[in-house]
Amino acid sequence: MTSIDELAMRSALADLVDNQPDAPVDRFDGVRRRHARRRRMQAATAAACAALAVAGVGIGVGLRPGHTSVTPAHRDVPSWALPWPEHRSASVPQPVLDGAVRAWRDRMYGEGAPSMYSPRKVIWYVAEPGVQKTQIAVVFEVERDDGDHRLVAGWLNDPANPQSSDNWSLYDVGAPDPHDRNLVISFYLEGADLQEPDNAFLVLTDPSHRTVVPSVPGQVPPVAQLDNGFAILPYGPLRHQLHLALSSGRGPDVPVGVVGLADAPDSQVPALEPPAELVGVPQSRMLSEASGAGDEVGFNESPPAERGRTVIYARCYGGPSLDVTVDSQTSAAVTIPCDDQQHVVDGPALLPGGDKSYEAHSGGPGHSTEITAGTLVAWRVAVVTR
Amino acid sequence: MDRDARAGFAEFVGARGQALQRTAYLLTSDWALAEDLVQTSLARAYPRWQWISGDDPEAYVRRVLVNTWSSWWRRRWRGEVSTGELPEHAAPDAFASADRRGALRDALARLPKRQRAIVVLRYHEDMSEAQVADLLGISVGTVKSQASRALAKLRDDAALTGYGMALPLGGD
Numbered sequence: 001m002t003s004i005d006e007l008a009m010r011s012a013l014a015d016l017v018d019n020q021p022d023a024p025v026d027r028f029d030g031v032r033r034r035h036a037r038r039r040r041m042q043a044a045t046a047a048a049c050a051a052l053a054v055a056g057v058g059i060g061v062g063l064r065p066g067h068t069s070v071t072p073a074h075r076d077v078p079s080w081a082l083p084w085p086e087h088r089s090a091s092v093p094q095p096v097l098d099g100a101v102r103a104w105r106d107r108m109y110g111e112g113a114p115s116m117y118s119p120r121k122v123i124w125y126v127a128e129p130g131v132q133k134t135q136i137a138v139v140f141e142v143e144r145d146d147g148d149h150r151l152v153a154g155w156l157n158d159p160a161n162p163q164s165s166d167n168w169s170l171y172d173v174g175a176p177d178p179h180d181r182n183l184v185i186s187f188y189l190e191g192a193d194l195q196e197p198d199n200a201f202l203v204l205t206d207p208s209h210r211t212v213v214p215s216v217p218g219q220v221p222p223v224a225q226l227d228n229g230f231a232i233l234p235y236g237p238l239r240h241q242l243h244l245a246l247s248s249g250r251g252p253d254v255p256v257g258v259v260g261l262a263d264a265p266d267s268q269v270p271a272l273e274p275p276a277e278l279v280g281v282p283q284s285r286m287l288s289e290a291s292g293a294g295d296e297v298g299f300n301e302s303p304p305a306e307r308g309r310t311v312i313y314a315r316c317y318g319g320p321s322l323d324v325t326v327d328s329q330t331s332a333a334v335t336i337p338c339d340d341q342q343h344v345v346d347g348p349a350l351l352p353g354g355d356k357s358y359e360a361h362s363g364g365p366g367h368s369t370e371i372t373a374g375t376l377v378a379w380r381v382a383v384v385t386r
Numbered sequence: 387m388d389r390d391a392r393a394g395f396a397e398f399v400g401a402r403g404q405a406l407q408r409t410a411y412l413l414t415s416d417w418a419l420a421e422d423l424v425q426t427s428l429a430r431a432y433p434r435w436q437w438i439s440g441d442d443p444e445a446y447v448r449r450v451l452v453n454t455w456s457s458w459w460r461r462r463w464r465g466e467v468s469t470g471e472l473p474e475h476a477a478p479d480a481f482a483s484a485d486r487r488g489a490l491r492d493a494l495a496r497l498p499k500r501q502r503a504i505v506v507l508r509y510h511e512d513m514s515e516a517q518v519a520d521l522l523g524i525s526v527g528t529v530k531s532q533a534s535r536a537l538a539k540l541r542d543d544a545a546l547t548g549y550g551m552a553l554p555l556g557g558d
Contacts, residue, residue, distance in 0.1 A: 017412065028395075035432045
């Protein structure tokens with residue numbers, strides 16, 4: 001590449017930011033408000049997830065077999081544990097493992113939980129860093145002090161800070177049958193990957209299985225090699241759940257269901273490819289705009305002076321329909337058919353002064369938009385004023 | 387966070403906020419969204435300030451900013467919280483420069499996210515290939531190849547034809 005291109009690029013980018021507006025006078029206050037709101041939301045999330053699984057965000061991970069130490073297959077473990085080898089990178093220090101166990105207990109049962117939830121014994125299966133060095137995947141089993149056995153799987157979003165439970169996204173399910181030869185532990189490593197929209201998933205199974213076949217309807221399935229029954233596999237954009245089959249090279253493939261943990265539905269949901277862009281949305285009258293999947297609430301802290309009726313632009317796929325509710329007016333919710341076509345429909349009038357029910361969480365007045373959809377429904381929605 | 391750390395953080399926001407907003411704008415093409423991104427990133431850095439302030443806090447915040455932006459395709463509500471007024475400055479050559487900037491903005495938006503991040507970090511932030519690779523968690527070779535592809539795309543982009551005349555993109 002010629003240097004003149006690079007010089008031109010530098011000049012062009014400088015030109016592009018030449019009309020930067022003045023700094024907002026309350027930027028620091030805005031940051032502090034967001035921090036406070038983030039803490040409240042994290043606390044709410046932790047409380048809501050105390051019963052079962054926790055879904056979170058992280059970054060895609062790739063298999064790095066060269067860095068992994070693998071214990072011998074069918075190692076000596078208690079009868080309730082899986083006799084599979086341990087895949088642990090030498091680069092993952094002990095504090096990360098300790099942090100995972102502590103985060104599991106704190107996030108699943110709350111800090112200061114009764115001692116019955118304390119781990120009596122921990123069997124490790126996976127502790128592997130991600131390709132982008134910003135994530136560590138873990139899988140382990142725990143015997144609690146009350147004798148219950150749990151399988152814990154998930155990832156650390158910030159390897160530099162494993163002590164903070166907030167940095168962990170963990171699923172907690174009952175320990176599986178250790179004698180099931182076709183048992184597969186898998187889950188998506190959801191995250192802020194720069195390759196959009198991307199999926200990566202972890203597979204852990206009996207080391208006798210050499211390959212795994214992930215597939216979606218209408219596509220020729222690739223075959224992925226396992227390293228002693230383990231792999232972290234990038235997959236790319238998805239519009240459906242991913243099905244897995246085991247292949248040993250002898251006999252037909254054995255279907256084992258969708259990627260994800262059987263008792264943790266959130267772990268079975270991939271990052272869905274967003275529907276196509278909405279067209280013709282009047283930007284000057286935009287109230288809120290987003291793409292996503294499943295239920296979501298957006299709160300727009302625009303001046304509450306916004307008023308009048310709304311128009312909703314939406315496109316979705318993956319389910320029969322979704323509902324859009326503006327300012328918590330559930331009786332005036334708008335239903336959009338999920339046929340992957342753009343729909344433009346009249347929405348309700350905004351509430352004067354904004355949606356008070358969200359104000360307490362957001363730190364200021366504004367208008368809310370709530371999407372109610374199945375977890376496998378991907379959508380784009382824009383709400384504009386008329 | 388103690389009083390000194392809080393003061394240090396406030397000082398950092400005041401000193402570097404505008405620079406971060408410029409980077410955010412080149413990633414988002416929207417000044418309000420850029421401010422949203424900056425505040426979100428700073429809010430994430432805030433609770434860790436005591437640990438990161440002694441090292442290179444701007445590098446940390448920039449990393450958070452890029453990672454946050456890269457995750458916005460799925461979960462972002464436009465105009466969620468933008469504090470303060472963001473007045474646009476009227477440029478003397480308003481029409482010509484608006485067309486030129488619009489074309490470049492559109493062309494940047496057509497780049498894959500990773501290429502766009504590399505372009506912004508490499509040619510706006512003036513980071514080395516190694517620094518970009520470290521921030522994005524990719525190899526230096528990938529940075530080189532992706533930067534090269536991005537520049538080629540921008541050079542060949544029809545929307546940049548007018549702009550290319552003003553700035554010799556692709557000229558040898």
